[in-house]
Amino acid sequence: MIMEEDQKATEDPEEEARKRRRFTDIEDLGLDPKDCITVYLVSTKEEMDGGNGFQFNMLDFSGIFGDNGRIYGYQGLKISIWMNILSFQSFYEINFEKRSNFGKGITDLEPCLKILFLDNLVDNKDDFIESFSRDSHYIRDIISSGNILCQKSTEGHEIQIIRMGIEDAGYLYVRIVPLVVLLVEGFSYKLGSISIDLNDEGWDLYLLIEKPVDQTANNQDRLLGFFTVYRFYHYPDGLSRLRLNLILVLPPYQHKGYGSYVLHAINDIAIAGDAYDLTIKKPSKELQHLRTCIDVLQLLCFDPIQDAINATISLLEQGKLSNKASLPQLLPPMDVVEDARKTFRINKSQFLQCWEALVYLCLNSYAHAECVEEYFTVISNRVRAKILGTSSRSSGKKVIDIPSTVESKMSFVMFRGGGDGNEFKGVDVDQNIGEDHIKQLIDRRLEEIKLIAKKVYGT
Numbered sequence: 001m002i003m004e005e006d007q008k009a010t011e012d013p014e015e016e017a018r019k020r021r022r023f024t025d026i027e028d029l030g031l032d033p034k035d036c037i038t039v040y041l042v043s044t045k046e047e048m049d050g051g052n053g054f055q056f057n058m059l060d061f062s063g064i065f066g067d068n069g070r071i072y073g074y075q076g077l078k079i080s081i082w083m084n085i086l087s088f089q090s091f092y093e094i095n096f097e098k099r100s101n102f103g104k105g106i107t108d109l110e111p112c113l114k115i116l117f118l119d120n121l122v123d124n125k126d127d128f129i130e131s132f133s134r135d136s137h138y139i140r141d142i143i144s145s146g147n148i149l150c151q152k153s154t155e156g157h158e159i160q161i162i163r164m165g166i167e168d169a170g171y172l173y174v175r176i177v178p179l180v181v182l183l184v185e186g187f188s189y190k191l192g193s194i195s196i197d198l199n200d201e202g203w204d205l206y207l208l209i210e211k212p213v214d215q216t217a218n219n220q221d222r223l224l225g226f227f228t229v230y231r232f233y234h235y236p237d238g239l240s241r242l243r244l245n246l247i248l249v250l251p252p253y254q255h256k257g258y259g260s261y262v263l264h265a266i267n268d269i270a271i272a273g274d275a276y277d278l279t280i281k282k283p284s285k286e287l288q289h290l291r292t293c294i295d296v297l298q299l300l301c302f303d304p305i306q307d308a309i310n311a312t313i314s315l316l317e318q319g320k321l322s323n324k325a326s327l328p329q330l331l332p333p334m335d336v337v338e339d340a341r342k343t344f345r346i347n348k349s350q351f352l353q354c355w356e357a358l359v360y361l362c363l364n365s366y367a368h369a370e371c372v373e374e375y376f377t378v379i380s381n382r383v384r385a386k387i388l389g390t391s392s393r394s395s396g397k398k399v400i401d402i403p404s405t406v407e408s409k410m411s412f413v414m415f416r417g418g419g420d421g422n423e424f425k426g427v428d429v430d431q432n433i434g435e436d437h438i439k440q441l442i443d444r445r446l447e448e449i450k451l452i453a454k455k456v457y458g459t
């Protein structure tokens with residue numbers, strides 16, 4: 001629905017002339033959609049009218065408003081979008097003071113919003129308001145065909161994770177896709193990365209549901225979040241591998257422990273299904289942090305790792321790792337990596353992420369403060385080598401020391417050249433990168449490790 005606000009020209013002609021001059025004199029630089037669009041999650045008419053719904057604006061509109069993502073030809077533009085959090089249909093209103101072509105054309109807003117919301121838009125405000133009561137049990141109906149995977153009790157509610165059949169999942173998925181596009185960085189229609197192939201049985205959709213214990217008509221089941229998992233095969237043993245493709249906890253429910261609950265459930269799915277491993281497709285920074293905290297906590301209680309950590313700390317105490325010209329450094333023994341995969345389904349590259357944090361945690365908690373500096377040097381060297389990959393690569397073989405759980409004395413591993421043997425992810429490789437940028441990336445990694453330690457141990 002588009003509404004042009006009443007002009008106040010007759011009330012203050014001078015002000016109006018000044019505004020008009022100002023607007024026509026300047027080049028139309030376009031508006032950032034983030035500055036003029038607000039989305040409200042609502043479940044009642046009162047929330048909608050009173051502006052009391054959950055409100056968010058810093059959203060990702062890339063790919064929605066043309067190639068450079070800006071909106072042209074408007075002054076005082078305000079787009080309000082209300083999403084019914086019970087049925088995931090939406091209604092919008094567009095308000096502006098002025099609309100005119102100032103050299104860059106006029107963005108046609110309605111088709112853009114239709115690209116975003118697909119068939120989930122309700123055209124009429126009264127219909128939308130009616131949907132609060134009409135569709136109040138939409139979620140309850142949808143999940144009736146699903147299977148409860150796990151549940152826990154909170155005050156007055158059951159929190160359930162429900163696995164959906166792929167067809168029923170499809171109906172709901174189409175309704176929640178607009179939220180994914182807006183809230184998950186890097187997921188856009190353009191990239192085509194959000195689609196689930198409903199004919200591919202490898203896909204599973206799981207819903208995180210809040211169910212009132214009192215299931216009377218006035219109490220609705222609510223969708224708190226969801227995740228999709230893809231199952232494929234590990235060659236040559238034919239075991240399944242699980243990939244978490246997408247996870248979203250809806251904004252009103254974030255930072256309440258649900259993400260953590262879901263990640264534990266996914267780990268359990270992988271273990272119960274005897275999967276080879278569990279991976280996550282391009283995790284966001286926040287998700288990666290959460291995942292590493294969870295994995296580090298599990299690994300800290302995993303006996304086979306203790307000897308390997310102690311051996312690494314011993315090398316750090318002797319200053320043997322930072323002096324090494326060859327890389328990689330601070331690698332765990334491969335048998336420990338394999339044990340962790342078999343026990344927790346943590347894949348190798350995730351294990352290496354956890355390993356640095358595990359060593360740091362043990363350094364800190366067992367009074368090895370004097371070699372923390374040594375540890376920081378080793379991490380800095382590792383990040384630097386990752387960035388400047390090719391310069392430290394050689395075509396020959398490299399022999400490096402690693403801690404061993406097999407023998408008390410040192411073992412060695414030989415790497416054939418061409419790579420730095422380093423499987424750490426998360427740092428961009430750029431050959432022309434400057435020293436300042438390298439320092440920033442090193443600091444960032446050290447901060448990540450310290451933050452994990454703080455969350456896990458409060459150190």
Ligand SMILES: CC(=O)SCCNC(=O)CCNC(=O)[C@H](O)C(C)(C)COP(=O)(O)OP(=O)(O)OC[C@H]1O[C@@H](n2cnc3c(N)ncnc32)[C@H](O)[C@@H]1OP(=O)(O)O
Nearest residue numbers: 245246247248249254255256257258259260281283284287
């Ligand atoms: C493969 C992909 O899908 S990549 C994209 C990932 N998804 C997104 O980016 C979508 C938007 N974000 C989200 O959906 C969510 O924020 C998620 C999934 C990343 C995390 O879910 P949340 O429910 O917020 O996680 P959870 O609450 O368990 O933990 C988040 C933080 O809250 C903290 N926390 C956990 N429980 C509580 C609590 N009771 N009170 C306060 N804080 C808590 C955690 O320690 C954690 O803090 P940290 O981030 O500083 O370490």
